[in-house]
Amino acid sequence: MFAVYASAMDFDHPLNGLEWGERPEPDVPPGWTTVDVRAASLNHHDLWSLRGVGLDPEYLPMILGCDAAGLDADGNEVVAYPVVGATGHGVGPRETPTILTERYQGTLAERVAVPQWNLVPKPPELSFAEAACLPTAWLTAYRMLFTKAEVRPGDSVLVQGAGGGVATAAIVLGAAAGLRMFATSRDEEKRRRARELGAEGVFEAGARLPHRVDAVLETVGAATWSHSLKSLATGGTVVISGATSGPNPPSGELNRLFFRELRVLGSTMGTKEELQGLLNFCVAKGVRPVIDSTYPMDRPREAFERLAGGEVFGKVVLER
Numbered sequence: 263m264f265a266v267y268a269s270a271m272d273f274d275h276p277l278n279g280l281e282w283g284e285r286p287e288p289d290v291p292p293g294w295t296t297v298d299v300r301a302a303s304l305n306h307h308d309l310w311s312l313r314g315v316g317l318d319p320e321y322l323p324m325i326l327g328c329d330a331a332g333l334d335a336d337g338n339e340v341v342a343y344p345v346v347g348a349t350g351h352g353v354g355p356r357e358t359p360t361i362l363t364e365r366y367q368g369t370l371a372e373r374v375a376v377p378q379w380n381l382v383p384k385p386p387e388l389s390f391a392e393a394a395c396l397p398t399a400w401l402t403a404y405r406m407l408f409t410k411a412e413v414r415p416g417d418s419v420l421v422q423g424a425g426g427g428v429a430t431a432a433i434v435l436g437a438a439a440g441l442r443m444f445a446t447s448r449d450e451e452k453r454r455r456a457r458e459l460g461a462e463g464v465f466e467a468g469a470r471l472p473h474r475v476d477a478v479l480e481t482v483g484a485a486t487w488s489h490s491l492k493s494l495a496t497g498g499t500v501v502i503s504g505a506t507s508g509p510n511p512p513s514g515e516l517n518r519l520f521f522r523e524l525r526v527l528g529s530t531m532g533t534k535e536e537l538q539g540l541l542n543f544c545v546a547k548g549v550r551p552v553i554d555s556t557y558p559m560d561r562p563r564e565a566f567e568r569l570a571g572g573e574v575f576g577k578v579v580l581e582r
Contacts, residue, residue: 263286263287263371263372263373264283264284264285264371264372264559264560265282265283265284265285265325265367265370265371265372266280266281266282266325266326266327266370266371266562266580267280267281267282267285267323267324267325267370268280268281268311268312268317268322268323268324268326269281269323270322271312271313271314271317271322272312272314273313273314273315276309276312276313276570277312277566277567277570279312280326280563280566281323282560282562285323285325285367285371287373288367288371288373288374288375289375291352293351293352293377293378294376294377294378295334295335295375295376295377295381296334296373296374296375296376297332297333297334297340297342297369297373297375297381298332298333298334298372298373299330299331299332299369299371299372299373299374299582300332300333300394300581301330301331301332301390301391301393301394301579301580301581301582302331302369302370302394302579302580303327303329303391303394303395303398303399303427303577303578303579303580304327304565304566304569304578304579304580305328305398305427306426306427306504306506306569307328307361307363307398308326308327308328308368308566309566309569309570311363311364312326316364317363317364321365324363324367324368325363325369325370326363326368326370327362327363327369327370327371327374327580328344328361328363328368328397328398329342329344329369329395329396329397330342330369330374331384331388331390331391331393331394332390334381338383339384339386340382341381341382341384341393341396341537341541342362342380342381342382342397343376343380343381343382343537344362344369344376344380344397344398344531345359345360345361345380345534346359346360346362346365346366346376346377347359347360348533348534349379351377351378351379352377352378352379352380361398361531362374362376370559372582380534382534382537382538382541384541385542385544385545387544387545388550390581391556391579391581392553393541394579395427395552395553395576395577395579396537396540396541396544397537398531399426399427399428399431399577400427400428400435400551401531401532401536401540402428402431402503402529402530402531402532403429403432403435404431404435404532404536404540404543405529405532405533405536406479406501406529407432407435407436407439407477409529409532410499410527411476411479411527412499413476413477415439415440415441416440416441416442417441417442417477418441418442418443418444418473418475418476418477419432419436419441419442419443419444419475419476419477419478420444420445420446420471420477420478420479420493421433421436421443421444421446421461422445422446422467422478422479422481422482422486422489422490423446423447423467423481423486424445424446424447424452424453424455424456424464425447425449425456425574425576426574427574427576428479428481428503428504429445429479429481430459430552430575430576430577431552432479433445433459433460433461434459434460434549434551434552435543435549436460437460437461438460439543439547443460443462444461444462444463444465444471444475445461445463445464445465446464446465446466446468446469447464447466447467448466452575453465453466455575459552467485467486467489468486471493474493474498475495475498476494476495476498476499477494477498477499477500477501478493478494478499478500479501479503480500480501480502480503480504481504481505481506482504482505482506482507483502483504483505483508483509483511484505484508484509484510484511484512485507486507487511488511488512488515491515491519494524496522496523496524497522497523497524498522498524498525499524499525499526499527500525500527501527501528501529502526502528502529503529503530551576552575552576552577553576553577553578554574554576554578555578555579556578556579556580556581557578557579557580557581558580558581558582559581561580565578
């Protein structure tokens, strides 16, 4: 079958290890099934895999891609939940949960194998491309907002680094839920588009906000950490799910943390139940994922170059 895969790792030049072509059909252990992939979206996780972060060389070549929507063995439209072993389904209770492409072949292929338990019905209101955007970035944003930050309608939330998949998802989901959403970006065009998505206020990176917020969603890391803490109201929460600018901020600002009684929470992905909740939310509120661009599955180089270039606003999707 046709697939897009990592054949080697190069931290400084990750696309050097990107290849596409014929790969063996997926192995289907007991309790697993296959999905005929119709659309799959890219994540920065794929670039990190090509850099050798989170992927052991012994698993090469590795088909990339965490997210997919397609047809199950019975022809039902489904979305694949990408965490394998979350509750032991399909692998046994002692296996550490892992996301597709870390130990198991990914979704950028004609077919992908996942535990039967990992399949979630795709709502007919969503296209395959839209549904394929949800299981990683959008699920991460959903969990950050509603499970971790515990914000309620009327609360204010700052999203650092508007433009990425998680950031755009958070703006759309938060605005649809009645939250007062604020966003930052160094790029004027991304600030304009963030406002179109429902952000009440958009600002240059590091700018002072009109007032302190109840929660900050942090995926940028070192470059925005100090601003995130300064932007929080007393008792506020910063939720972290990534650190694209680096994981080690120059100052932990511990005094600010305890004087203002701030909460710092980590968040990774989400549960299958939260994915189902996200799908239901999208249907109920008419929310649709923000798609930056789509490419045919057999033109992955262009899609990865688009993602690696850093100018995306929303998700990059490969379609079959």
